[in-house]
Amino acid sequence: MLRYTAQRLLLVIPTLIAVAVLVFFLVRVLPGDPVEVKLIGEFGDVNPELIYKERKRLGLEDPLHIQFVNFMVGLPQGDMGISLVTERPLTQEIGARITISIELAFFATLLSVIIAFPLGTAAALYRGTWFDYVIRIITIGGLAVPSFWFGMLIIMALLATVGKLPSLDTAGLFEDPMANLYTLFWPALSVGYRYSSVIARMLRSSILEVLAEDYIRTARAKGLYERIVIVKHGMRNALLPTVTVVGLEFAFLIGGLVVTEQVFNINGIGKMFVEAVQFNDMTMLQGLVLIVATSFVLINLLVDLLYAALDPRIRYQA
Amino acid sequence: MTVSAPTENESDADIKTSAQQLKAEQPSRRTVSDFIKQQPLGTIGFLIIVILFLSAIFAPDVAPYDPEEVDFMASPALGGGAPGSEHLLGGDAFGRDILSRLIFGARTALSIGFFSAFIGCSIGAIIGIVSAFAGGKVDILVQRGIDLLLSFPIIILAILVIAIVPKNVVFGIDINVIIAISIPFIPKCARVIRSAALSIVTLAYVDAAKAAGYKGSRIVFRHILPNVVAPYLILITAYIGQAILLEASLSFLGLGVVEPTPSWGLMLAGVNSDYYITAPWMIVFPGLAVTLAVFAFNLLGDSLRDWLDPKLKL
Numbered sequence: 001m002l003r004y005t006a007q008r009l010l011l012v013i014p015t016l017i018a019v020a021v022l023v024f025f026l027v028r029v030l031p032g033d034p035v036e037v038k039l040i041g042e043f044g045d046v047n048p049e050l051i052y053k054e055r056k057r058l059g060l061e062d063p064l065h066i067q068f069v070n071f072m073v074g075l076p077q078g079d080m081g082i083s084l085v086t087e088r089p090l091t092q093e094i095g096a097r098i099t100i101s102i103e104l105a106f107f108a109t110l111l112s113v114i115i116a117f118p119l120g121t122a123a124a125l126y127r128g129t130w131f132d133y134v135i136r137i138i139t140i141g142g143l144a145v146p147s148f149w150f151g152m153l154i155i156m157a158l159l160a161t162v163g164k165l166p167s168l169d170t171a172g173l174f175e176d177p178m179a180n181l182y183t184l185f186w187p188a189l190s191v192g193y194r195y196s197s198v199i200a201r202m203l204r205s206s207i208l209e210v211l212a213e214d215y216i217r218t219a220r221a222k223g224l225y226e227r228i229v230i231v232k233h234g235m236r237n238a239l240l241p242t243v244t245v246v247g248l249e250f251a252f253l254i255g256g257l258v259v260t261e262q263v264f265n266i267n268g269i270g271k272m273f274v275e276a277v278q279f280n281d282m283t284m285l286q287g288l289v290l291i292v293a294t295s296f297v298l299i300n301l302l303v304d305l306l307y308a309a310l311d312p313r314i315r316y317q318a
Numbered sequence: 319m320t321v322s323a324p325t326e327n328e329s330d331a332d333i334k335t336s337a338q339q340l341k342a343e344q345p346s347r348r349t350v351s352d353f354i355k356q357q358p359l360g361t362i363g364f365l366i367i368v369i370l371f372l373s374a375i376f377a378p379d380v381a382p383y384d385p386e387e388v389d390f391m392a393s394p395a396l397g398g399g400a401p402g403s404e405h406l407l408g409g410d411a412f413g414r415d416i417l418s419r420l421i422f423g424a425r426t427a428l429s430i431g432f433f434s435a436f437i438g439c440s441i442g443a444i445i446g447i448v449s450a451f452a453g454g455k456v457d458i459l460v461q462r463g464i465d466l467l468l469s470f471p472i473i474i475l476a477i478l479v480i481a482i483v484p485k486n487v488v489f490g491i492d493i494n495v496i497i498a499i500s501i502p503f504i505p506k507c508a509r510v511i512r513s514a515a516l517s518i519v520t521l522a523y524v525d526a527a528k529a530a531g532y533k534g535s536r537i538v539f540r541h542i543l544p545n546v547v548a549p550y551l552i553l554i555t556a557y558i559g560q561a562i563l564l565e566a567s568l569s570f571l572g573l574g575v576v577e578p579t580p581s582w583g584l585m586l587a588g589v590n591s592d593y594y595i596t597a598p599w600m601i602v603f604p605g606l607a608v609t610l611a612v613f614a615f616n617l618l619g620d621s622l623r624d625w626l627d628p629k630l631k632l
Contacts (some may be wrong), residue, residue, distance in 0.1 A: 018466050029482050140620075144559070144613035146566050149586060149605030156594050156601060255473035259567050273474070274571050277481045289478065291470045300469075 002307050010113065012301050024071055026253045027286040028064065035060065035084070058084060071286075078288040085279050092289040094269060098291070101261070101268030105253055107181070112196035113246070117257055120203030120242075125230070126209060133199070143198025146257040151190035151263035160214040165264075187264045191256035195249055202245040206238040213237075240311055248304030271277070353625060360621020366614035374424040382406070382417035385580045389413040394597035402600050408599035411588060416599065420578040420607050429491050429610055430499065430565045430575075435557035438500035442507025443550050447542050449508065450515035451534065458506070467505040475502040476564060480573050495574050499561050507553050514546045548626040555622055559615030566608045582608045 035054045062070075074081060123135040158165055175263075210216065211234055219229045234280040261270035269288055276284040349382045352596050354361045373380050382404075393413035401408040407416040434445030449460040455609060467475070479498035487494040513596065518524065566583030575581040577588075585604035 013534065015465065015469065018462075019469055022466060026478055026482065031482070058478065074415075082513075140613065140616055141609070143610045143616050144563075146563055146570075146583075146605060146608050146612075148570050149601070149608065152586065152589070152594070152601050156598055159594050247462060252471070254327065254471045258473055260569060264573060269564070274573070277477055277573060285478070285481070289470070289474060292471060292474055296471060297469045 001308065005305060008301055012297060015297055016294060020072065020161075020290060023286055023293070024068060027282050027289075030280065030282055030285070032108060038190060044152070054223075058082075058087075060084075061186060070304055080290070081283045083284045085281045085282055085284070090284060093284070094233075094272070094291060097267055097272055100266060100270050101257055101270060104184055104187055104266065104268060105250075107184050108195060108253060108256075109246070109250070111185075111188050112192040112199055115196040116199035116203060117190070120200035121207060121235070124206040124207035124211070125201065135204075139200050144195045146228055146259075147191050147194055148259035148263045150193055151187065151260050154186050154190055155263070156303040180296060187260050187266060189262045190263070190317050191253060194256065195253055198245055198249050198252075199242060203238060203242045206241045207234060210234050210238045214311065236310075239304040240307065243303060243310065247300055250296065250299045254296070320472075347613060350585040351621065352431045353621075357621035357625055359617050360625070363617030363621065364608060370424050370611055370614070372423050374428050376421050377425055381415075381421040381517075383415035383418040384421040384580050385414060385419045387414060387418075389415075394593055394600065405602045410585065410595065410600055411590065411593070415631040416498065416585070416603055419580040419585060420582065420603060423582045423604070425567060426491075426575055426579060427562045427608070429612075431558040431562040431615075433491070434496045434499035434561045434565075435503065435554050438498065438503025438561075439507045439550060439554045439557060440514060441500070442504040442509075445504065446508040446511030446513075447515045447538055450512045450519050451538055452517070453543060455534075459491065461512075463507040463538055464508055468501075468509075470502070472502040472560075473564065473567060476568060476574060480568065485576075488518075492575050493564060495568060498568070499564050503557050503560075507550075507557070510549055510553060511546050513541055513548045518542050518545045524573040525614075548632065552623045552626060553616055554621060556619035559619065562608065562615070563612050 007244075009213060035051055035058065060067075061105070071081065077187060080094075082089055083093050086093060119135050119139070123132045123139075126132050216229060216233055219233045220226075224233075257268065258270035258273055261265070261268045262274065265271075272284070273288050273292075275281075276288060328349075353568075369477055389409065390413045392402075393409055393411055395411055396413075405415050405417070407420065445460060449457045476498045480494060480499050483494040483497050523543055523612065524537060527541050532540075565574055565581070566586075569581045569583030571585045572587060575584055577584065582604045586601065589600055
């Protein structure tokens, strides 16, 4: 296991470097000049000299390779540069808004797993009954419903019943956990519906696949209780592909965050991302994409390790 | 892979087919009536898609109003616009007929959905096949590139491309949105098609073609390509749904299609918070349209997979 972990960890480093390089150059092709937008006069007039000075001050006039070296050297030290719009360090800007997004992502994942497990298991065990069909329609629906629209429907329902929306800036997680969880519950549900559908579908098909295996027949033939056969012999093996899906679908979760934060007006990094595109804030975009891609790579690493921990065959193969 | 036709190198185990297996393999006749009988849900999906396509093509004849016709008397801002005999699904903030905008919106959704899935999957398929056929260093290099692109979530990559590619509308279709949506599909399709192609590259007839001295391009196009058509079709169907969803999300964020082009996602973007209570129809119907379209493509994609290639992992 140690050797496998080391191998996977070593693979992550070149991937992360490649991601950083790609992001750097992608962002440099962005059309439009954020400095020009900032300095544009009341009547649409631009002063080229002023713009040049400002660009020089922000380091945008440096040759590309110097900018690149500065960027790559700064990264390991936790320095991602400054935002071109607010001129504050990116780590500060993003740090102020990332907590709520992480909380939301974590909560949505938890909620999805809680919803998906009973649904997926029940659908597999009652395969072909009306119960299975209902769950199937719910989960196929989850793949089709746009998460922002689902969020809007939730808001509509809340306004129609409670008359107001849970305020989002009342409580931090550690000050008042219950109030905090309540405010995040609805956005998490709106992002998590799709997520839970995908997990439930995967779980259903992998349980069905596992239950057809010889060792399940053996376990039953030994006279084990059906509950033990399913939980100990079935579920445990069906978990493997499901864990992979939880990791892979995390990317969709991030996509869901980008739109859900708009709908619920949550000041997280998803909203920040859209703002950065709208304001042409090149460095901000660079920092955000880098953070998202890095966390995605790390989540996948975690999934791989978990996979190896669950399935001895994988770690012995490596 | 069950796509390829039986070949001469089938092992004895394959020939000793039990009665049960024979029964399971019967659908290989693959006629339309078989599909309808075996995949009722897929047939429903297909019918919904046909209706959507027809209404998109004949939009000017089907839609009761001009989608851009402003009628402030039918605007919820002035207390009007509720669904009724005049406007079946109500009016939006400018009093434009929602049903007509939905029908014309189908044009946007389907054209962007189809073209981006087609472009993304086709480029991905070619990369996947070439990578599998070339093998060795080329394959490793392509795989690393794909890994790299896969480390960006779809919507993040799409938004980045939107920011980079200048806005460009040809025949009323937003080319930049199509490019932005198709690029994230490329690595995903390349990976699936590569694994499908890998199992074909090792078959005897490919060796035979190589031994006969055919050029690589001929082997790729004549011998490998036809055998990955099934997963390719399944991928396109599944990704049209994804593309429609993505277009709606981008337009909702104000980064996709822009006014006055009718787009389902865009219709949801302009919803003022007051309308959540006073004009819920402005929210419910466009979202239903997106859901129905994606639902239909998912149903068809799922059924196509079950029917053509049950083992394919998407």
